[in-house]
Amino acid sequence: MQQYPPNIEHIDQDMLKVEVNLDDTPGEWLGYVMEKLFDAGANDVYYTPIYMKKNRPAVQLQLLCSKELLTEIQSILLKETTTLGIRYYPITVFRMERRTRKIKLKWGEVTLKEGLQDGTVVKVSPEYEDCRLLAEKYGIPLKDVYAAVWRQIEVGTT
Amino acid sequence: MQQYPPNIEHIDQDMLKVEVNLDDTPGEWLGYVMEKLFDAGANDVYYTPIYMKKNRPAVQLQLLCSKELLTEIQSILLKETTTLGIRYYPITVFRMERRTRKIKLKWGEVTLKEGLQDGTVVKVSPEYEDCRLLAEKYGIPLKDVYAAVWRQIEVGTT
Amino acid sequence: MQQYPPNIEHIDQDMLKVEVNLDDTPGEWLGYVMEKLFDAGANDVYYTPIYMKKNRPAVQLQLLCSKELLTEIQSILLKETTTLGIRYYPITVFRMERRTRKIKLKWGEVTLKEGLQDGTVVKVSPEYEDCRLLAEKYGIPLKDVYAAVWRQIEVGTT
Amino acid sequence: MQQYPPNIEHIDQDMLKVEVNLDDTPGEWLGYVMEKLFDAGANDVYYTPIYMKKNRPAVQLQLLCSKELLTEIQSILLKETTTLGIRYYPITVFRMERRTRKIKLKWGEVTLKEGLQDGTVVKVSPEYEDCRLLAEKYGIPLKDVYAAVWRQIEVGTT
């Protein structure tokens, strides 16, 4: 398994998509399971509404993780959900070159995540948690914090 | 409460939409609940996927019933789901004039449901259960039974 | 029915929400129906995925229209979908004071929609179709046109 | 407005359902908005996936609140989302008689929420946050905490 510095553009061949269909796990538990899976190192965890046999509205849990995490992820799914089976397949992940930097708003600092192509920044977005903290601290709309960020950044063709 | 012959075009002012949000009822039970609600006389019962607090994928059960059924419907919802509260509001229902008649396919008879405006048939659809029975009895695709029906009917402008 | 100049903050008591559940209309027709309903003057038309009896994945069509449009809207729904019944209920709509103005980007003009509270602009968003035209004309990402807009606008607390 | 002790079975006529359709608010902000709305006293807040014009996957925010909260709720929606309009309608809420009590598991106490009909407990469920704390403190599956609760409770006909 070849290792890349995580922020350089690369293609990751060591990832799995893992899936379970859940028609007898209450939604209440699924919010909890999501946290456990992120804590264990899953790169992404998300739910899709599905419709199963016998008129059952149900949920598909999907997650992305590196192959080496599979055993731990399976163990969580078996412990925390009602499933008796777990499905997975390899998935290739292309990741842009990434970089972070900080900018100053009048309320405080916000981290920017930048995506680069051929050394040029083509994509910028503020760190949600930073914006949220400022919004809550100063009692301003989150939207206005984002707006303040956007006024300071230049991307791509603009 | 004014009564209309059910097949004449009319506006029904005596219907309710009933809703419950369910984040701790497993999908497995919900297929069952749907049947109980139809058995009790609900006009329609359906599920919508929703997303609730604490990252919970959940389900909204909605149903239509006449006002006089409310007590019985509530009783089923309280017994068969985990909800402690039930919400409802009046909903007006416009219903087209309806009529049924039978047609003969080479495999047997199928009931047609017709919708009329100003005495003219503007809408025709075969009864699903009739088509299904023929499809299963003769081992033919359901789609082909419908196709055979469509070849025999004329509607609206056509 | 009291008339308000459409751009002044007001509460509209003359609106209806109209709903139909569709389990035998193919998706292909529904894109078409949406257009017809907007053409007829519906204020909003949207689809929600639902699950109906007999394991049928289905679609709920919902729309908002003024009460006086109801007859025309019903007529379209009866002609263009397979439903035999249409449901509706009154819905109150609060509308912010609105205003439009134009700004200049390096590629051309874009209309801004502004929302005001107590005479202050608290919300600004560019007209999608304007941004789209510039993006297509100059071969630039739509996202970059929006970014260029955001850099020029000041809202609310920012 | 008549006041009921909150835990007695009653029908609440003072509630509103509030709705906004959002096709230009990023999902990232919507998690934040949900919190603000609950903090302001909304009884329930949830998201439904919808499909809007111009091929836009979008989200309907729905919430329940008492009529007297409407002004504050509207203010949050106008500040924190991109909507220029807010829709609402009255909704009746039936609420079961409720009671809480505590039980002891081997790991600690858990609050039970009970629903009563005619003085009899017909529904029991443990408080999620209590179960979650025990699960995290003792490193056991959440599911096992619930199972331990279920072994101690008797409901309805059982």
Place this chain on the structure above:
Amino acid sequence: MQQYPPNIEHIDQDMLKVEVNLDDTPGEWLGYVMEKLFDAGANDVYYTPIYMKKNRPAVQLQLLCSKELLTEIQSILLKETTTLGIRYYPITVFRMERRTRKIKLKWGEVTLKEGLQDGTVVKVSPEYEDCRLLAEKYGIPLKDVYAAVWRQIEVGTT
């Protein structure tokens, strides 16, 4: 293709996920198709709401089957739906060790499905159809049958 006794923990490398996107098949037919696919031996069949071009709300049918079933499954999809193309990819399935046993409730017997890790039962759930039969026979809530089961079982850490 290596064969495992179905109830022993194993990893199945001979499964496929099959997918079709359906924007011109009415929901009414899809309930029927689901049955045909289960009858043919599919391990799982489920529907996901999707949004396709031209504003079409549509449905993705997904199913799991063993590779050797592919020809039969394809044949059903081509006959019963409107699709002209079928997509598939291999998917690995981990299956827990399983066992069933019966327990006695006061209304009758219910089968339990148990999942085992390293010889220990870590997961138990009652057979839905057994519970349903008892609920219907004795006119009791399904939920109460499940509750009666839960009071008799011990799992995992509890």
Place this chain on the structure above:
Amino acid sequence: MQQYPPNIEHIDQDMLKVEVNLDDTPGEWLGYVMEKLFDAGANDVYYTPIYMKKNRPAVQLQLLCSKELLTEIQSILLKETTTLGIRYYPITVFRMERRTRKIKLKWGEVTLKEGLQDGTVVKVSPEYEDCRLLAEKYGIPLKDVYAAVWRQIEVGTT
């Protein structure tokens, strides 16, 4: 890479499924992105509602394209959405033998798409855009144009 005449039954081994999860791209942009992806040659593009961490309702964009299109598709996704990563996996596509022919309705011509198995037409559907043009030109329901088509065609067992 072996080339098949596109209309002959064949199995295509050169296709990819590409996926991105989007929780910070507004729905407004996604309608636009869909067009760009189809213009670039994607065979299918569709959206699925998903639920991500931090209570975010979000969207999964999925598309099918040939392997040789991957670079161009990636470039569009990176330019037009907010994602920093793109996931993909090979997917096999079975395609039926296809043929088109024209039929005459009283309003004009419509193209039929036919699917064949072993030289026999087992599936026929009209070209949506043809039907739509006739419906709009003559002010008739789209449904009636389809009905007129169905009356003229014979398929499979019928």
